[in-house]
Amino acid sequence: MQLEIRPDPAEVGRARRWARSRLAGSGIDADEPLAETLILLVSELVTNAVVHTGCPAVLRLCLPGGGADAATVRLEVADSSARPPAPRHADGDETNGRGLELVDGLADRWGWNPEGAGKRIWCELDRCASGAAQDSPYGAFGGFAYEAV
Structure with a gap:
């Protein structure tokens, strides 16, 4: 499933609402940590x-539906800008520059690939088998696969 995104900051809220609506019936409850992270x-x-390319984009969401990838949620944003993503570290009170740092910290995997004249940035979240994460001492992260570094 996908959503066309206009180069307008108001589209961010619309994209969040769209993604929440897609969770209904997917087997991911809206109050699960996975849903909030997604x-x-x-x-x-x-x-x-929207902010860094000024180009229209396409948001794609691949939710669990059975099979080998039933425990993985994949999110992709494709745009027509050839400029690669530039992760950076924001200092102190800076209000920008933490987006890809957050993605890196929250997603199990992320990356980007050239696509036509533009690119596709993607990330994936893994769901652990229910019960396994609840026995974990890291209960706040229940339902996720994670690796401490």
Whole structure:
């Protein structure tokens, strides 16, 4: 499923609402940590596309539906700007520059690929088998696969 995004900051809220509506019936409850993390990632990637490219974009969301990838949620934002994403570290009180740092910290995997004249930035979240994460001492991250570095 996909959503066309105009180069307008108001599109970020629309993208979040769209993603929330797609969670209904997907097997991911709206109050699951996975859902909240997914919505935050949608917000960050769509914001980056809208603010840094000035081009229309396409938001794609691949939710669990059975099969080998049933435990993985994939989010992609494709735009027509050839400029690669530029992760940076914001200092102190800066209000910008943390988007890709957040994506890196929250997603299990992320990256980008050239696509036509533009690019596709993607990230994936893994769901652990229910019960496994709840036995974990990291209960706040239940439902996620994670790696401490």
